[in-house]
Amino acid sequence: MTQSDNNRSSQPTIGQVLDERGVSRRRFMKFCTAMASLMAMPPMMTSALAQNLRQARRPSVIYMPFQECTGCLESLTRSFSPSIENLLFDTISLDYNHTLFAAAGTAAEAARHEAMEANWGEYILIVDGSIPQGAGGVYGTSAGESFVDQLRHAADGAAAILCVGTCASFGGIPYANPNPTGAVPVSEIIHDRPIINVSGCPPIPAVMTGTIVHYLTTGGVPDLDKYGRPSVFYGQSIHDRCYRRRFYDEGKFAKSFDDEGARNGWCLYELGCRGPTTYNACATVKWNEGTSFPIESGHGCIGCSEPNFWDQGGFYEPVTSKLFEDRGQIGGAAAAGVALGAASAYAASRRKKKRSETAGEEESS
Amino acid sequence: MTILEFARGPMLHFALAVFVLGVIWRIVTILFLGFKRYHSEPRNGLVKSLIGGMTVTGSRSWPHKEFIGRTGAGEAIGYGYHIGLFIIVLLGTPHVVFWKNLFGVSAGWWPTLPGGVVHVLSILTVTLLLIVLIRRISHPVLRRLSNFDDYFSWFITFTVMVTGVMAVFGLGGRYETILAWHIISFNVLLIWFPFGKLMHAFFIFPTRAVVGYLQSRKGAAT
Structure with a gap:
């Protein structure tokens, strides 16, 4: 058994975490029904979804914000009342997000490296923002590393990559003409990992949650449209x-x-x-x-x-x-x-005149 | 650049330029050629001749009573799809927005028809266009008279109509892809327009009027 397997099996299930937080079964089932409906699943799938979701282990999530405005994160974390979507977001093991982290600087970076190492090959990488590649990537750096290098390294150990927002999915506003920073979406840099685009400026929180729920319950990538977005939401x-x-x-x-x-x-x-x-x-x-x-x-x-x-x-x-x-x-x-x-009319009249002159000459001869 | 951006961007601009150049080229050429000089005394004055021209424009646009049994159905179908095309192009909402933008006018008075009416007319027009093709292929005389120009002009008009219907009803793929093909086929129509029989849109009534005018001037009954 590898270190990541050990780490994963030691994680509590989502059901255990929700129980600890006092989420009633009724509330959980309502959430699952809403999710099943959102994902266009048949009604009888709701109980299967609930069972799978409860038994799913908390996945390690590394959330990397790059060239972005934090609007996507605001959309995901802010709501008027704590919803089960928020709880789910809390439930996942968010091992790195430098906006939400209390820790900063070296401590935060150390936590990221530690989490990545412990869950290498297993964690979900959430990317927020485009990646500037211009001038060797100096338009976006953090902890002495360019965003491009950070993304490449983090993607190497990811099970799947979730691009949150239009910037990470398609380049978004930084990618717009004249694109002074040479910004690109994740899909232009990473080609060997499953990428799910949850586009929107910002994306709808429930769409984001639905995509995570799908991944947790099925362990796979949902059906995607031609832009790599979950078809159930973007169909x-x-x-x-x-x-x-x-x-x-x-x-x-x-x-x-x-x-x-x-x-x-x-x-x-x-x-x-x-x-x-x-x-x-x-x-x-x-x-x-x-x-x-x-x-x-x-x-x-x-x-x-x-x-x-x-x-x-x-x-x-x-x-x-x-x-x-x-x-x-x-x-x-x-x-x-x-x-x-x-010019055409002139040429036509010249031709006509020439023809009549030739005809006249032939007649007289 | 996406296919839609290409269709409604550089390709549309190019097609419009070809269309404008070609149409004006053909009209100006004919205008500059002028009329043949007639040496005989005119039988009718200018006003009467102009009235003659207008009369012929009207009478030639209607089946002659002697042949109505043979030509009536064909003319009815012809009128049917032409009227359908005009209504769809001039009163369909996306088209009205297009024209307003092309001519640079806000034109709040320009009405649009309810989508349901345009949808029904579109299906009728497509059906009539199909009937026209079947008639052209099955009619022995029409078939002999037809050439590439006739078939291509039909094909491109039909393609524009079908892709438009598909875009409206969400058939055959994503809206913007079908919209792109609708615009691309329209662009091809614009490019082909001045060089084929579609040019009859500009010539049909003026030529009838001129023929009527000249006949009237000569005192010929039409």
Whole structure:
């Protein structure tokens, strides 16, 4: 038995931790039902999920924040009341996160190295933020190491990598044009580990929890879409699940944020809503414990869970517009068309004249 | 650059430039060629000739009563899908947003049709386009008259319609991928437009009017 096996078997199960914290069976089952529903599992799977989750050992989690704004972590840890999602987040053995750690500096780094060594090959690596590669990676360093080197080393011993937020998943805002730091997503650096992207700026906490629950209960990576995101959460567009969709179908659109359409809650498509091209669970899971999501609060979706969302034009330009900022090219083509047309007509009349002259000469000869 | 970014970015700009250049080239060429000089005395004055031109534009756009039994169905189908195309292109919400952006106008007065109406019209139009193709292939005379231009013009129009329907109904893949193919097929249509029979959109009524005008000037009944 290896050191990591010993370490893992000595960890309490999630069920034991929840019992210690006084989480009732009823509350736990409600959570499992919600998770099963969120992950589109059949109802009879709920009890199996609950059983597996209770028996799962606390996984060691190394949370590495790189080029990020801490918004993702805020999203995951802050809520109005302590939810079971928080408890689950507490339940996992979060062995390193320099934002949440009481320890700092050398002590924190030593804890990370110790946790990585003890759980080598077993821990889940959560990455938050993009990784700057420009100028040899000097745009992002911590404890005398560049973020690139830290990521490579941490990824070597990870069982799976969870990219939290759009920056880690797709590069996000640091990756946006002109990308002065040479920022890249995790998937451009690490190629030999399973990577799950939980995109969003920030991602929905329940989506994050659901992904962890899936990993804990099945021990594997969930079905992923073409961008490496769990299909159960990112399988449908915001537009398809939006409660304002019927107004789109009826052709009722808000034309500005203070007109009658906006007050009536009509579709925000013409105000730049990115719902049709954005895949996330916002419209169903919602935010702030199911209170609402941006469209419900009166603002269009900005497509934050999609790659390159920051470079897709203005947030207030409709999906099918933002195409013609410079009409000079079309004006030039029109001018060229006139010139070409005149030249063609001239050439045609010259040909015609020449033909009639030749015909006249043949007749006279 | 994603396929959607390419479709609605450089490819669309290129296609529009080709479209504008080609259409203006063809129209200007014809305008500069001018009319053949007629040496005989005009039988009708300018006003009467212009009225003649307008009359012919109308009468040639309707089946002749003598042939209505043979041509009526074909013309009805033709009108059907043309009207469908116009309504979808001019009153479908995403298209209206596109036109507003292209022409740089806010145009709050520009109405949009309910999605359900556009969906039904789209399916009808696709069906009519299919019937048109079947008729062209099965009709012995039409088949002999048809060439690559006819089939390609049909194909690209049909592709634009089908990809549009697929995007709306979420068929065949992710919305943005199908949207990209819809825009790409539209771009190909724009590029092909000035050089093929699709150019009839610009020529059909002016040529009928000119023919009617000239016939009227000569005093010929039409």
